[in-house]
Amino acid sequence: xxxxxxxxxxxxxxxxxxxxxxxxxxxxxxxxxxxxxxxxxxxxxxxxxxxxxxxxxxxxxxxxxxxxxxxxxxxxxxxxxxxxxxxxxxxxxxxxxxxxxxxxxxxxxxxxxxxxxxxxxxxxxxxxxxxxxxxxxxxxxxxxxxxxxxxxxxxxxxxxxxxxxxxxxxxxxxxxxxxxxxxxxxxxxxxxxxxxxxxxxxxxxxxxxxxxxxxxxxxxxxxxxxxxxxxxxxxxxxx
Numbered sequence: 143x144x145x146x147x148x149x150x151x152x153x154x155x156x157x158x159x160x161x162x163x164x165x166x167x168x169x170x171x172x173x174x175x176x177x178x179x180x181x182x183x184x185x186x187x188x189x190x191x192x193x194x195x196x197x198x199x200x201x202x203x204x205x206x207x208x209x210x211x212x213x214x215x216x217x218x219x220x221x222x223x224x225x226x227x228x229x230x231x232x233x234x235x236x237x238x239x240x241x242x243x244x245x246x247x248x249x250x251x252x253x254x255x256x257x258x259x260x261x262x263x264x265x266x267x268x269x270x271x272x273x274x275x276x277x278x279x280x281x282x283x284x285x286x287x288x289x290x291x292x293x294x295x296x297x298x299x300x301x302x303x304x305x306x307x308x309x310x311x312x313x314x315x316x317x318x319x320x321x322x323x324x325x326x327x328x329x330x331x332x333x334x335x336x337x338x339x340x341x342x343x344x345x346x347x348x349x350x351x352x353x354x355x356x357x358x359x360x361x362x363x364x365x366x367x368x369x370x371x372x373x374x375x376x377x378x379x380x381x
Contacts (some may be wrong), residue, residue, distance in 0.1 A: 149296040154225065159252075168217070168221045171339025173351060176246075180249060181186065182250060183256075187199055196253075197293075208334075209249070209252060210305075213245055214245075221238060221241065223372070228375060236277065236325075236371075241371075241372075243265050244363075244364035248361040251314070251358040252360070252361060256311070257314025257315060257360050262314060265321040265324075270288070272325070279325075279327030281380040283329070284324045286327070287326055287328040287330075288324045290328045294369065296316050312359070325367075327368065330371070337365075342359055
């Protein structure tokens with residue numbers, strides 16, 4: 143276990159002006175991504191004629207705005223923490239890119255319960271490309287992570303359908319899990335999936351919803367994946 147002195151030695155605390163600049167840039171970038179994701183969700187709602195499945199995203203603009211504000215604040219705070227833990231590096235840049243994509247996916251999923259291939263597929267291939275250029279997990283671990291993510295959630299989806307007679311996990315969730323496996327590697331992906339399942343279960347219990355309740359699982363995948371990726375350097379020695 144790291145002692146207090148050794149922990150402090152590994153922290154990267156910028157001066158006050160640096161903190162303010164980082165918070166401002168991160169917050170503005172996250173807000174722009176959130177606003178784009180909201181508009182993109184509205185376009186997808188029209189393009190796929192989802193009016194019989196989910197309400198128009200524009201009809202819940204006030205509550206949706208609160209969700210977006212909370213998501214932007216969370217991304218900004220977590221990015222600042224990750225910077226202090228890791229400093230400015232290639233890993234930090236990749237973390238920030240993945241977190242912004244996950245923010246967009248979470249907002250789209252919250253609005254229309256859909257994770258579009260236009261976001262999940264580029265996330266998968268860029269993750270594999272980073273592994274190919276040795277900027278992420280090893281290529282072996284990235285490919286294994288994509289296979290484990292796709293296989294595990296496909297199995298859960300099939301099991302849920304056999305038990306409940308309907309899909310409990312969408313195809314977009316399966317593709318997102320595969321993409322996250324490419325970025326995290328199979329061992330970190332397992333922890334992200336465990337946290338996602340726990341979060342979804344606790345949320346359903348808190349809302350007193352049963353198996354028949356439709357749950358947008360994308361945000362529950364996105365949050366722990368960003369957490370695990372940002373803290374990977376600090377938690378991997380204990381795995």
